[in-house]
Amino acid sequence: MKIKKEIIDHSTEEKIKNAARKVFTQKGYAGTKTRDIAEEAGINLALLNYYFRSKEKLFDIIMLESFQEFMRSMISVFNDEKTSLEKKIESMVSNYIDLLIIQPDIPLFVLSELRNNPNELIKKMSLDNNLMKSFFMKQIQQAIKDEKISDISPVHFFMNMMSLTVFPFVASPMLKNLGGLNQEEFDKLMQQRKKLIPKWIKAIMKVK
Amino acid sequence: MKIKKEIIDHSTEEKIKNAARKVFTQKGYAGTKTRDIAEEAGINLALLNYYFRSKEKLFDIIMLESFQEFMRSMISVFNDEKTSLEKKIESMVSNYIDLLIIQPDIPLFVLSELRNNPNELIKKMSLDNNLMKSFFMKQIQQAIKDEKISDISPVHFFMNMMSLTVFPFVASPMLKNLGGLNQEEFDKLMQQRKKLIPKWIKAIMKVK
DNA sequence: GTAAAAATTAAACAAATGATTAAATATGTT
DNA sequence: AACATATTTAATCATTTGTTTAATTTTTAC
Numbered sequence: 001m002k003i004k005k006e007i008i009d010h011s012t013e014e015k016i017k018n019a020a021r022k023v024f025t026q027k028g029y030a031g032t033k034t035r036d037i038a039e040e041a042g043i044n045l046a047l048l049n050y051y052f053r054s055k056e057k058l059f060d061i062i063m064l065e066s067f068q069e070f071m072r073s074m075i076s077v078f079n080d081e082k083t084s085l086e087k088k089i090e091s092m093v094s095n096y097i098d099l100l101i102i103q104p105d106i107p108l109f110v111l112s113e114l115r116n117n118p119n120e121l122i123k124k125m126s127l128d129n130n131l132m133k134s135f136f137m138k139q140i141q142q143a144i145k146d147e148k149i150s151d152i153s154p155v156h157f158f159m160n161m162m163s164l165t166v167f168p169f170v171a172s173p174m175l176k177n178l179g180g181l182n183q184e185e186f187d188k189l190m191q192q193r194k195k196l197i198p199k200w201i202k203a204i205m206k207v208k
Numbered sequence: 209m210k211i212k213k214e215i216i217d218h219s220t221e222e223k224i225k226n227a228a229r230k231v232f233t234q235k236g237y238a239g240t241k242t243r244d245i246a247e248e249a250g251i252n253l254a255l256l257n258y259y260f261r262s263k264e265k266l267f268d269i270i271m272l273e274s275f276q277e278f279m280r281s282m283i284s285v286f287n288d289e290k291t292s293l294e295k296k297i298e299s300m301v302s303n304y305i306d307l308l309i310i311q312p313d314i315p316l317f318v319l320s321e322l323r324n325n326p327n328e329l330i331k332k333m334s335l336d337n338n339l340m341k342s343f344f345m346k347q348i349q350q351a352i353k354d355e356k357i358s359d360i361s362p363v364h365f366f367m368n369m370m371s372l373t374v375f376p377f378v379a380s381p382m383l384k385n386l387g388g389l390n391q392e393e394f395d396k397l398m399q400q401r402k403k404l405i406p407k408w409i410k411a412i413m414k415v416k
Numbered sequence: 417g418t419a420a421a422a423a424t425t426a427a428a429c430a431a432a433t434g435a436t437t438a439a440a441t442a443t444g445t446t
Numbered sequence: 447a448a449c450a451t452a453t454t455t456a457a458t459c460a461t462t463t464g465t466t467t468a469a470t471t472t473t474t475a476c
Contacts, residue, residue, distance in 0.1 A: 179366070
């Protein structure tokens with residue numbers, strides 16, 4: 001029975017995790033009450049502590065998973081030594097936007113919680129993936145050397161790619177309102193950006 | 209005495225507001241305890257309610273001010289009918305980055321609190337400034353018509369400008385870590401972006 | 417089938433937290 | 447100086463909130 005439950009993803013533990021992910025992502029750590037999670041999961045409040053010991057430990061699990069999801073689109077692409085710089089940008093932007101259309105709240109959640117914890121997660125982050133030493137960065141530096149792109153800190157290019165891709169989702173409530181867009185229209189723009197951003201990045205890289 | 213206090217900006221009311229701005233901006237509404245504010249302000253806890261009735265009313269004041277500050281750099285520039293599109297972009301980016309270097313936490317604060325309140329502030333926002341009907345947008349549409357820039361939704365251009373300018377500050381803890389930058393190096397990159405972003409925007413606008 | 421183990425529940429606890437009260441002090445007015 | 451008003455303080459209240467406990471039910475192992 002327990003096994004069956006887990007297979008069909010309905011075990012109590014999973015229900016709590018899914019509810020926690022939803023509520024934490026929406027309201028942040030401080031704004032989330034353990035009773036919110038219990039209600040969302042449809043379980044008794046005590047089960048949260050039974051399975052996860054404390055709100056904080058549960059949060060750490062959710063946060064780590066969200067952060068890894070936030071990073072995965074990047075990492076998987078960055079160290080691939082077979083693809084060109086151009087292809088890397090294309091697939092990274094495309095992967096990211098696909099993820100963000102489904103889970104638009106992850107970046108704001110991760111970034112706002114990261115602000116309060118300049119400690120643990122950041123450490124895990126810097127150990128797992130040294131962006132500056134990735135094959136992606138080497139490719140950029142090589143392209144600069146070959147004068148194929150302009151001689152600006154590679155960090156700028158990385159910032160630009162992330163900015164153009166992620167920021168619209170972080171600022172979506174504001175942008176939808178300012179631009180007079182409903183969700184559907186917003187998503188349509190995001191779909192367009194999958195093809196546009198790589199072109200824009202290419203153009204940016206050539207600015208002297 | 210009261211008058212003098214207010215002039216030199218040391219009245220109790222101002223002390224509370226300044227402390228509240230600092231703590232709210234750092235920790236968000238839910239993460240802020242009224243006792244944190246009182247301690248930061250060096251005042252008795254009861255004075256917070258004496259002057260501002262409640263935590264929520266105090267927050268509303270801070271939030272509105274922060275939001276207006278977040279918007280000001282934009283609005284002041286957008287409806288100026290005398291400056292060119294190019295000049296508008298230059299001054300908007302420059303104003304924004306100057307503001308953000310001094311107050312880097314405003315965007316993440318505003319955006320993350322906006323997520324929970326798709327109600328009041330958003331209404332105030334849309335009333336005050338109809339971005340889509342601004343002179344800035346008319347200039348973009350005209351430029352598209354004149355085939356000076358590519359025919360893409362003007363919202364994209366606005367998103368791009370905001371993304372390239374604001375996102376690095378929203379993601380600064382992550383970017384500093386991934387890029388191996390200290391605060392000084394980060395600020396130096398931001399200074400560079402004041403001149404770079406307008407060039408990049410121009411390049412983007414011409415991408416077919 | 418039965419006993420042990422695991423899962424679930426209702427109730428309660430202790431600490432935190434936003435707010436209030438009543439007394440004390442400071443300030444302004446005449 | 448004397449009174450009224452405004453400000454400040456310490457103490458307290460009522461609720462919320464994270465967690466625990468002890469009893470009950472369900473599942474597992476033999």
